[in-house]
Amino acid sequence: xxxxxxxxxxxxxxxxxxxxxxxxxxxxxxxxxxxxxxxxxxxxxxxxxxxxxxxxxxxxxxxxxxxxxxxxxxxxxxxxxxxxxxxxxxxxxxxxxxxxxxxxxxxxxx
Amino acid sequence: xxxxxxxxxxxxxxxxxxxxxxxxxxxxxxxxxxxxxxxxxxxxxxxxxxxxxxxxxxxxxxxxxxxxxxxxxxxxxxxxxxxxxxxxxxxxxxxxxxxxxxxxxxxxxxxx
Numbered sequence: 001x002x003x004x005x006x007x008x009x010x011x012x013x014x015x016x017x018x019x020x021x022x023x024x025x026x027x028x029x030x031x032x033x034x035x036x037x038x039x040x041x042x043x044x045x046x047x048x049x050x051x052x053x054x055x056x057x058x059x060x061x062x063x064x065x066x067x068x069x070x071x072x073x074x075x076x077x078x079x080x081x082x083x084x085x086x087x088x089x090x091x092x093x094x095x096x097x098x099x100x101x102x103x104x105x106x107x108x109x110x
Numbered sequence: 111x112x113x114x115x116x117x118x119x120x121x122x123x124x125x126x127x128x129x130x131x132x133x134x135x136x137x138x139x140x141x142x143x144x145x146x147x148x149x150x151x152x153x154x155x156x157x158x159x160x161x162x163x164x165x166x167x168x169x170x171x172x173x174x175x176x177x178x179x180x181x182x183x184x185x186x187x188x189x190x191x192x193x194x195x196x197x198x199x200x201x202x203x204x205x206x207x208x209x210x211x212x213x214x215x216x217x218x219x220x221x222x
Contacts, residue, residue, distance in 0.1 A: 031208060
């Protein structure tokens, strides 16, 4: 079983809508989680980090962590065409390793 | 400017010819990692290092070597490259174990 799994997508949303991305993890001891955005051919760039249960908001992005259910989610509000990218979920397990999900490709339709 | 620098950015080579991809960071980060990225498989960790002279295997270490003789450098060595190592490679670093990673721009390797 992969340590971090993402809903496979691809996900297509109209401009202005909410895009919802989900991620589950297998290591119950995982402590820190990150969402990265990756444009085609580019390196991943950090959007959000989250360490505690609950919601964390940064502009149009909201990350949610539920350690009891072992899932992390990312909401993108008021989606823009520039949000079209692949979104990677990552979790740090007890052995210091940072594992990534396979990514979810989001397309925002103008 | 804080950055992770990988070289080369692109390389086409042949099976069996040893190659090294260099990675250097100027942020005094403790942790460094190498990943490969293949379509549909996401980022898979090859090796990581927690400090100088301390390295450990990731998910796909076969066919690769690393070394961490200095804090800033973490080269990836392919002793005898094979076509299944054709991929996009990223080096990354982070200050502490729970800090976000900073990625280099990537190295696209093609092994014929």
